[in-house]
Amino acid sequence: MTLNRSILIGRLTRDPDLKYTPAGVAVCTYTLAVDRPFTNGGEKxxxxxxxxxxxxxxxxxxxxxxKGRLTAVEGRIQVRNYTNNEGKKVFITEVIADNVRFLDKQEQQQEQSSTSTNHSNNRDPFAGDGQPINISEDDLPFSW
Structure with missing residues (x-):
């Protein structure tokens, strides 16, 4: 038995590139910046x-x-190769995505980038002095 699964969470380094194969199949490529869980001398x-x-x-x-959107990608790792014009073999490692989740709202991401110096939009979701939260039973995914 073999297993080839990868789950990544990161931010896009550029806008996605959408192309179509000669058969009309859509293919989208982009690069995901994924933080490492450690620092190198204090540098992330x-x-x-x-x-x-x-x-x-x-x-x-x-x-x-x-670009900049926080995204989760689930897929498999694929390594392919080709010989370049100089006769050298080039290896490319990429994730072929089966599932993509958009983790921040597009409007939030645009708002954060345009108001990064304005901290007045940062609201504390736990503020409210202990007041009860008004949620109807229809909003809950389960019942008691």
Whole structure:
């Protein structure tokens, strides 16, 4: 038995690139910056991982993802190679995405980038002096 699964959470380093194969199949590519869980002398480091998304999910990603957007990707790691013009073999490692989740709202991400110096929009979700939260039973995913 073999297993090839990868789950990544990071931010897009650039806007996605959507193309179509000669057969009309959509393919979207982008790079995900994933923070490493440690620092190097106090400096945070990140890995920049190429992601490939196919078909309808590719079009959805191209329509909703933008540079800086926080995204989760689930897929498999693929290594491919080719020989370049100089006769050297080039290896490419990428994640072929089966599932992509948009982790921040597009409006929030745009708002944060345009008001990064204005801290008045940062609201404490736990503020309210212990007042009860008004939630109807229809809003709960379970019942008591």
């Amino acid at each position: 480091e990140a890995d920049f991982i190429p992601v490939v998304v196919w078909r309808q999910l590719a079009e959805t990603c191209a329509n909703h993802l933008k």
